[in-house]
Amino acid sequence: MRRFVLIAIPYLWLLALFLVPFLIVLKISLSDIALSRPPYAPQLDLAAGWEGLKSFFSELDFENFTFLTTDDLYWKAYLSSLKIAAISTALTLCVGYPVAYAMARAPEEWRPTLLMLVILPFWTSFLIRVYSWMGILSNEGVLNQVLLWLGIIDTPLQIMNTTTAVYIGVVYTYLPFMILPIYSALEKLDGSLLEAAEDLGCSRLEAFWLVTWPLSRNGIIAGCFLVFIPTLGEFVIPSLLGGSDTLMIGKVLWEEFFSNRDWPVASAVAVVLLLILIIPIILFQRNEQKQREAEG
Amino acid sequence: MAQTVFAPWTDPDQKPIIEFRNVTKSFGDFTAIHDLSLNIYEREFFALLGPSGCGKTTMMRMLAGFETATSGDIYLSGKDIGHVPPNQRPVNMMFQSYALFPHLSVWDNIAFGLRRESKDKAFIGDRVEEMLRLTRLTKFAKRKPHQISGGQRQRVALARSLAKAPKLLLLDEPLGALDRKLREQTQFELMDIQEKTGTTFVIVTHDQEEAMTVASRIAVMDEGNLVQVATPAEIYEAPNSVYVADFIGDVNIIEGRATQPGTKTGIAWAEGQPPILATPAKSVEAGQSVHFAIRPEKVTIDVERPDRPNTFRGKVIDIAYLGNISTYHVELAGGQMIKAQMVNARRLANRHITWEDEVWVGFTDTAGVVLEE
Numbered sequence: 001m002r003r004f005v006l007i008a009i010p011y012l013w014l015l016a017l018f019l020v021p022f023l024i025v026l027k028i029s030l031s032d033i034a035l036s037r038p039p040y041a042p043q044l045d046l047a048a049g050w051e052g053l054k055s056f057f058s059e060l061d062f063e064n065f066t067f068l069t070t071d072d073l074y075w076k077a078y079l080s081s082l083k084i085a086a087i088s089t090a091l092t093l094c095v096g097y098p099v100a101y102a103m104a105r106a107p108e109e110w111r112p113t114l115l116m117l118v119i120l121p122f123w124t125s126f127l128i129r130v131y132s133w134m135g136i137l138s139n140e141g142v143l144n145q146v147l148l149w150l151g152i153i154d155t156p157l158q159i160m161n162t163t164t165a166v167y168i169g170v171v172y173t174y175l176p177f178m179i180l181p182i183y184s185a186l187e188k189l190d191g192s193l194l195e196a197a198e199d200l201g202c203s204r205l206e207a208f209w210l211v212t213w214p215l216s217r218n219g220i221i222a223g224c225f226l227v228f229i230p231t232l233g234e235f236v237i238p239s240l241l242g243g244s245d246t247l248m249i250g251k252v253l254w255e256e257f258f259s260n261r262d263w264p265v266a267s268a269v270a271v272v273l274l275l276i277l278i279i280p281i282i283l284f285q286r287n288e289q290k291q292r293e294a295e296g
Numbered sequence: 297m298a299q300t301v302f303a304p305w306t307d308p309d310q311k312p313i314i315e316f317r318n319v320t321k322s323f324g325d326f327t328a329i330h331d332l333s334l335n336i337y338e339r340e341f342f343a344l345l346g347p348s349g350c351g352k353t354t355m356m357r358m359l360a361g362f363e364t365a366t367s368g369d370i371y372l373s374g375k376d377i378g379h380v381p382p383n384q385r386p387v388n389m390m391f392q393s394y395a396l397f398p399h400l401s402v403w404d405n406i407a408f409g410l411r412r413e414s415k416d417k418a419f420i421g422d423r424v425e426e427m428l429r430l431t432r433l434t435k436f437a438k439r440k441p442h443q444i445s446g447g448q449r450q451r452v453a454l455a456r457s458l459a460k461a462p463k464l465l466l467l468d469e470p471l472g473a474l475d476r477k478l479r480e481q482t483q484f485e486l487m488d489i490q491e492k493t494g495t496t497f498v499i500v501t502h503d504q505e506e507a508m509t510v511a512s513r514i515a516v517m518d519e520g521n522l523v524q525v526a527t528p529a530e531i532y533e534a535p536n537s538v539y540v541a542d543f544i545g546d547v548n549i550i551e552g553r554a555t556q557p558g559t560k561t562g563i564a565w566a567e568g569q570p571p572i573l574a575t576p577a578k579s580v581e582a583g584q585s586v587h588f589a590i591r592p593e594k595v596t597i598d599v600e601r602p603d604r605p606n607t608f609r610g611k612v613i614d615i616a617y618l619g620n621i622s623t624y625h626v627e628l629a630g631g632q633m634i635k636a637q638m639v640n641a642r643r644l645a646n647r648h649i650t651w652e653d654e655v656w657v658g659f660t661d662t663a664g665v666v667l668e669e
Contacts, residue, residue: 195362198381201383202383202412211397215399
């Protein structure tokens, strides 16, 4: 009984804060746009009893999902988002792994400080940090002025309002999410394993590839998920730094909701986004489980 | 038929496989190894023995290549290996923590070193199977390290370090993590494997019993110095210092002064007591301050005065009953305590010496060693 209660708490939490909202969004995505408040129909009228319920369900359809396939804006936005999220994740890994590695190799008394420094940016509002990147990257920004002053370039670089600015923004914002899980994997790594690898004939580099890298795999995977998932639906960074050139599904979603006030289509976009994210995660977990069973 | 005794260190024509020549190792202003020279011969099972912090692990890490000597040279088969990195030395190490790769199976762990030499697949397969058979692990080849017991992990570590057929195998406290029964059994396995493979083993341990059991020679270390390098029997029977006598096994140490010069002397140890008759290995001078060390099992205890060169009257203060043997703590005149060990050949009820009894302790004039400070 006690075990049941213990398990029930997180499940109830998920039910209330994930499943119920998801079902509401799913329901809206199956509805039609209407000039009313809320701006969709049908509404569930429990007072009408059984007949009301029947007519409610008969009015739900997949129209909005078929609509998504007719306009190429949507699948282009999905693809572009996937591409940007994938590249950003790879870039964040390239930056984050060496940082995590250096932290894990630092003298033990430094580590809490280094960890603190990684988390420190969170103490400032996310929006302010993205705005300050606008100040750095714009044509009259700090970066261009320094480069001009040093004589490295003659004309200001156009970084603002390009995908490059989005990559910079994403890597900067999500770097801690990559560093922390990798750091925790590397910190646990027993130094004698590397000595053993060297003793058995590995060069330092080989020892890294054959021992350190595979043993930090779980941290890498966790970090990649933590960066990839929020980046895929990212709205603030592309709209502030990416300008009109950058097509991302988060922006499309925002426009459907607030510019077009088409809640049903916006919900359909959100449901598809969720499916895009959930399917690879489920496949991945199943693969992990199979591996574990094979080992067990 | 008598077997020839394995003792290459007594043969001046033998070339040592390892030579430490005046090696000093410092970490900052701490000197771990002081100007130390040592020869180890092929096929030896050599033990570095000492308390923690005595520098034995540093010696081993220098042999493996993880530390470089601050001054002096280390030779392996006549070649200076001072600046050869660990991955290019024909030396393998078995780590104290075993350091098995947790993401690889037992088979892959053992094959790890062989693969680095890019030997062909068939050779690697044969060699790994051979190592699995040698360490009786064939059944566990597919398991991961966390799926086998501590004793099995220890054998995987051994198999992995032996797979490349190193000239020299280093074992860092290899049995420290095993329980007593398993440790004793594994000690014999180690000796057996060492004999079968003909590899030179250097073992680091703080366990004197373990060193005595497995080693052909033991180097007793203290604060970065070699105190004595000798066979287990010599170390036990003829320690060269109070430190060695005290570190290895149980011992009675009595301070006194030599009464006569030469190699037969008495040792005055207490007012009004007859001197201890002893035979020093090196001749002593009269009046010289010496320590007399004698093992408890060489001291007898009797109710009647026995007919032995050295007999002293005392009182039983304590008896430690260990089942097979009993150790009697006897207080001699002047408060000097001496331990006497007797085999319990008779049943408990038939033994007559008990607490507070007046007894005689006795030993021969050659039973103890005379140590100069």
